[in-house]
Amino acid sequence: MSEDPQRRPRRETVTYATALGDGPVPRPRPHHAPARSEISEQTTLGHTYVRSLMRSQLRAALTGLGALVLLVGSLPLLLALPAPEAVVWGVLGVGVHPVVWAVARWYVRRAERNERDFTVLVER
Template sequence: MAEEQQPSQPRREIVTGVPRGARRRPPAHTPARSEISEQTTLGATYVRALMRTQLRSALAALAGLAALMGLLPLAFLLPRSASGALVWVALGLVVYPVMWLVARWYVTRAERNEADFTGLVTDPSDPPGPPTPT
């Protein structure tokens, strides 16, 4: 007896494609970087906000230094016998470290402002690194 031939089943094939997470979708909005480079009203608003935060940080640092320098002459109002050593201690040991701390705070704050701005402006789907020229 001849064996019955069963109808051949279709061969299974695996179809592969780009994983869903790796697909590049167009951004839902225009990236802020293009708004800035095209000098639109929104781009000007972004830049103005960065400048405002940088100015606020600079004015806070200036106010701290002005308060420090404004209070320094009070050391000269003390009686002459106590003021000699106190003035040198104030000038040599207090003023410069405080000025250094205020300057360090300002630089850190300015870098944080710029990093926040960069995070706002860059498109999350762009790879990290320097921007590519267009």
């Protein structure tokens, strides 16, 4: 049973695998990113990463606190001005809450952004 060389399927050597013909197959990501292992192993570099996150969170907290002190802390000066009682109660009852809410919202968004940036740094 000799086969005709013309009928034999042509052999091909695969030298570069592709995913569905779209291009190279992406390499699997390492199981632990280097920064994550630095943090979990508590190395000096890992300590620096965590300290950086803590510093940025502290900076955001102090900025929010400073804004509250300036805005809400100045209320006694504002209320010392001669004004009708209805204006005083309006400022205290209605005017303070949106300011506190806006500062709190800014702080939460800033803290979440700091954490998201840190996560991107660690998972890179």
